[in-house]
Amino acid sequence: MAHDQEPQHDVRKSASSGAGILSGIGAEPQKWALFLDIDGTLVDIADTPDEIVVPPELPKHLDQLSRLLGGALALVTGRALPYADRLFSPHQFPIAGLHGAERRSAAGTVDRVEPSGAFEELKTTIAGQARQWPGILIEDKGLAIAAHYRQAPEYQQAVEAMMTHCLDLSGPDFTLQRGKMVLEIRPARASKGEALKAFLSEPPFVGRMPIAIGDDVTDEAMFRVANEVGGHSIRIAETAAETVATSVLASAAELRAILATLGAASSQPDNSSGKEAS
Numbered sequence: 001m002a003h004d005q006e007p008q009h010d011v012r013k014s015a016s017s018g019a020g021i022l023s024g025i026g027a028e029p030q031k032w033a034l035f036l037d038i039d040g041t042l043v044d045i046a047d048t049p050d051e052i053v054v055p056p057e058l059p060k061h062l063d064q065l066s067r068l069l070g071g072a073l074a075l076v077t078g079r080a081l082p083y084a085d086r087l088f089s090p091h092q093f094p095i096a097g098l099h100g101a102e103r104r105s106a107a108g109t110v111d112r113v114e115p116s117g118a119f120e121e122l123k124t125t126i127a128g129q130a131r132q133w134p135g136i137l138i139e140d141k142g143l144a145i146a147a148h149y150r151q152a153p154e155y156q157q158a159v160e161a162m163m164t165h166c167l168d169l170s171g172p173d174f175t176l177q178r179g180k181m182v183l184e185i186r187p188a189r190a191s192k193g194e195a196l197k198a199f200l201s202e203p204p205f206v207g208r209m210p211i212a213i214g215d216d217v218t219d220e221a222m223f224r225v226a227n228e229v230g231g232h233s234i235r236i237a238e239t240a241a242e243t244v245a246t247s248v249l250a251s252a253a254e255l256r257a258i259l260a261t262l263g264a265a266s267s268q269p270d271n272s273s274g275k276e277a278s
Contacts, residue, residue, distance in 0.1 A: 018249040059089070061264075075095040135151040148181060175188040192221045193222050210231035212233045223235070227246060
């Protein structure tokens with residue numbers, strides 16, 4: 001078993017620095033690959049997964065931007081693939097789900113870690129124990145299980161104790177992932193950083209510089225990889241946060257506005273940098 005580590009140093013940038021990086025995509029779209037978290041990054045965080053609201057134009061803007069980048073746009077999320085696909089229907093994108101435990105390449109090939117029978121039993125145990133705490137939401141993601149305490153923060157310590165104990169029972173193949181008011185047990189050999197590496201080894205991402213964007217400690221692994229290969233990392237943060245990201249944006253709304261501008265520019269008749277519109 002393993003426990004994910006917190007970022008080890010504090011990098012604080014002005015809230016405008018991430019906007020400057022993204023605004024340069026249109027000038028050289030063939031140079032860049034974009035990797036986007038979903039919750040808190042593309043869409044605002046909600047109390048429960050079912051309450052997530054996707055702005056109506058966002059799927060179209062992502063598709064426009066994907067075309068501009070020649071398809072080199074991927075979603076890297078803690079959500080399962082089917083859930084993420086529903087959010088952005090009818091458009092589909094290359095995606096790493098469950099923090100990299102499952103991944104669909106640009107060619108449509110899906111790789112995933114299969115859950116064991118013992119892990120299925122562990123998920124049942126977690127769901128049963130959580131019933132004693134009103135407001136605690138257990139999210140069974142198949143290959144992972146998350147305990148959300150956003151609606152009942154008074155039970156945070158109890159939930160942490162339960163999830164830590166269950167991690168001890170789960171064996172060396174799993175790790176405890178901490179996020180914003182959520183604790184998740186997931187496969188240890190999966191991470192958003194490893195997912196980003198896998199994408200960068202495949203068309204259309206190979207040979208491009210990554211721009212990784214996320215809002216949480218769960219995104220730090222892909223920030224590190226983006227930094228290591230000479231790309232950019234952008235943290236969505238209303239206030240200064242401890243992160244290895246090299247730049248920040250103030251909010252998901254600011255990111256959406258930038259993506260909308262880039263998408264609209266890419267759809268102009270004189271644009272020839274990306275895929276042909278269909």
